[in-house]
Structure formats: structure tokens, C-alpha cells
């Protein structure tokens with residue numbers, strides 16, 4: 390490899406092109422990054438005006454950025470541009486302040502604590518099913534959004550957000566959509582009174598009014614509900630000071646946003662993939678019958694629902710809700726043989742790495758079986774990273790996986806979701822990866838003993854798990 394002095398900046402698609410042209414990146418970032426990876430390999434250089442960024446595609450280089458050299462980076466420009474939404478919450482804060490908040494929040498995500506959320510997750514999924522009827526048409530993504538918002542509200546804040554769910558959901562959706570626009574993130578300051586900025590301001594004010602209500606109700610009651618909100622409310626600094634309402638607002642909005650749409654999208658894509666893969670669906674049904682036999686799942690069932698887990702793992706590979714990750718260099722150093730200067734960006738895309746044929750056979754195919762026999766242990770660590778990695782790894786990782794598994798098991802026992810023909814299902818790479826027009830489905834109630842329930846199970850269906 391040439392010495393870094395020989396290499397100044399990696400070649401890339403913007404060499405010689407109009408550097409202010411963000412068209413292809415903004416219009417279809419998934420196609421854009423896939424093409425750049427195909428054409429330039431493991432490292433490419435991107436230039437937007439005078440902003441330079443590395444686009445890296447090798448798992449070992451990704452590990453260097455997220456883990457080994459994590460302290461040399463801060464979060465990327467898109468997240469920073471959304472600070473007016475997330476404030477100094479966990480996702481966007483940095484340094485000692487972030488570390489303190491992470492330590493305060495961590496107990497709410499410990500395994501034992503998460504275990505206590507299992508019954509709430511199943512209960513809310515069952516409530517949703519009470520509204521569902523055979524033959525009805527619905528938008529699976531809207532249903533999943535509403536469900537995961539209620540679950541995060543109840544488990545972390547002991548707030549029944551049913552009455553606010555749709556409202557909050559809509560505001561959050563808009564914030565995510567506007568916030569993911571690269572052009573806006575890089576060129577448009579938040580104080581400029583553009584129509585988009587004004588709308589964002591209104592939506593933030595709307596969500597804030599709900600969050601401040603939840604916070605003040607809890608403060609007034611003095612009750613320790615044992616949930617995340619209580620932990621944050623009662624947490625004390627060494628000097629005895631407590632969190633202000635503003636800090637609490639930043640953490641709650643972050644957790645609502647980070648914690649509901651991601652899991653909803655995971656489930657939505659899972660329904661979409663299952664509907665197109667009847668063999669996988671039959672195998673899933675067979676496992677559910679063998680393990681649950683028609684009863685609702687519980688925490689104890691989670692480790693037994695092995696194939697159900699593989700289905701989620703595989704959906705997260707093909708449709709990672711966090712489809713890309715970015716960082717900014719805090720100091721000069723070297724990466725993949727190139728000098729990185731303070732202020733430069735580094736971008737990586739789960740979407741691209743998860744579909745790289747070097748790590749996955751038939752990478753475009755939905756094959757949950759590929760995860761059996763501890764297959765992940767044979768992959769480079771960062772060939773699969775839907776939850777990121779290193780110190781800024783997703784705090785809600787175990788929460789999300791358990792929720793997705795329990796909701797999938799609860800719903801798939803009762804209903805099949807059939808795709809409405811002709812409805813376009815298109816991935817939209819906003820801050821998260823979600824279906825642009827939703828996923829229209831017809832609900833088909835399942836009956837015990839119907840075809841699919843009687844697929845031979847035991848050894849023949851999942852002997853190799």
C-alpha cells in the first residue's frame with residue numbers, strides 16, 4: 390500500500406463534477422452509495438463544495454472508525470443538523486456530557502429490566518389485534534408505527550400515549566423526513582425562516598407540549614414508577630443537582646424518536662418480506678405452532694423462538710432502519726492509508742455492506758436460514774451492524790430485538806398479511822429506512838390446523854437451527 394504521503398484523498402464520484410450537485414445523493418441515496426461502492430471499492434472520496442468525506446465499505450475500516458478510533462470522531466453532519474430536535478439527548482450529545490447521560494439511562498436497558506417489558510409488548514400487540522378483522526385492508530407500516538410508539542411510551546415513560554399516538558407519530562414522521570435531507574442539513578441553517586424550518590418548529594412545539602405534560606405530571610405525582618423517566622428524574626449529579634426539564638425533554642424526544650420508528654420499520658419490512666416468501670412464512674408458522682401452540686408468547690419463549698429470531702436478523706440485514714452512519718473527524722489522523730484532516734467526514738452504509746457478496750451468498754435474497762449455526766461468528770464483526778458499534782452502539786438493541794420477536798410471534802399466529810396487488814412498496818432512505826407509501830395489506834385470519842400450521846415441524850422444519 391502506498392504511504393499516506395503518496396495519497397492525498399481517495400478518488401470518488403465528485404471528482405471533476407459539480408461539487409454543489411447533491412442531486413443523486415439526495416434523490417436516491419441507496420442507489421447512489423451502492424454505485425459508489427461498486428465503482429470505487431472499499432474507500433471513496435466524496436466532495437460537496439469544500440466539505441470532504443470518506444465513504445468506507447470494508448468491515449475492518451468501519452470497525453476502526455466506530456470502535457478502535459471512536460474518540461477521534463464526533464457524530465456526523467446530518468445528526469448535528471438535527472440538534473434543534475434532539476437537543477443534548479443521547480443520540481446527539483458528545484463527550485463527558487453524553488457519557489454521564491448514557492450511564493444514567495443504561496439501567497433502564499439492562500437485561501433484567503427489559504425482561505419486565507415483555508408482557509407489555511405482547512399486551513399492546515394483542516390490543517392491536519382486537520381491532521383487526523379478517524379481510525380488512527390496512528397499512529401495515531402505520532399499524533406498526535402506532536404499536537411501537539405505544540410500547541415505547543408505556544415501557545419507558547409509563548405513559549399511555551394512545552390518545553396522543555397518532556398526533557405524535559405524525560409530527561415525528563415529519564421531523565424525520567425533513568431532518569434527513571442532506572441538502573438542507575448541509576446548506577440551510579435552522580434559524581432561516583424557510584417553510585420547512587417553520588413547519589419543523591411547529592411540530593417540535595407540538596411534541597414538546599406533550600412531553601412537558603408527561604414530565605410535569607410525573608414530577609407532580611412524586612411517584613417512582615421504576616421506569617426510565619423516574620430514573621432520569623431522580624438521577625443526581627455528584628453536586629446533587631438534578632436534570633432540568635429541558636434535559637428531560639431532550640432525552641424523552643430522543644428515545645421516542647430513536648425507539649419507535651426503527652422497530653416499526655423492522656417489523657414492516659419483515660411483513661413485506663414474509664408475504665413474498667411463503668416457504669419462510671410456513672417455516673415461521675411451524676415454529677410458532679411447535680413452541681406456542683396458539684397461546685400468547687412470553688419472555689420465556691424468546692430463546693426458543695430461534696427461527697423467528699433469524700427472520701428478524703435477516704430483515705434487519707436487507708432493510709436496516711439505520712441504513713447509514715456518519716462521523717466527523719475531531720483531529721488529523723490516518724484511515725485506510727489516507728490522511729484524514731480534522732473536520733472531514735466519514736460515511737458508511739449498512740445498506741451497502743449488508744448486501745456485499747463478499748460476506749453473503751445471494752445477498753439480495755431473504756434467507757433467514759443463513760443465520761443458523763452461529764453464522765454471524767464467521768463474518769467480520771462489521772459485515773453486519775444494524776445497531777452500529779463501539780461506544781455509541783444502540784442502547785435499545787436488546788429492547789428492539791425482543792420487541793420485534795414478540796410482536797412478530799403474537800401477530801403471525803393470528804394473521805397473515807397479504808400484499809395489496811399494485812401498491813408500490815418503495816424504500817425511503819430518510820433518517821431511517823421506511824416504506825415511502827406504507828405497505829398496504831389485506832389481513833387474513835389464521836385458523837388452527839389450516840394449511841401452513843400443519844407443515845411438518847420438529848426435525849424436518851428446523852432441525853438445523
Ligand code: HEM
Pocket residue numbers: 464479480481491541643644647648649651652655709710711714715774775776777778780781782783784785786788789790
Ligand atoms: C431495530 C431497531 C433499532 C435500530 C436498527 C437502531 C439503530 C441504532 C443505531 C445504528 C445507532 C447508532 C447510531 C450511530 O452510531 O450514529 C443507535 C443509537 C441509539 N439508539 Fe437505536 N436502534 C433501534 C432501536 C432503538 C430503541 C428501541 C431505542 C430505545 C428505546 C433506541 C435508542 C437509541 C439511542 C438512545 C441511541 C444513541 C445511543 C448513544 O449514542 O449513546 N434504539 N440506534
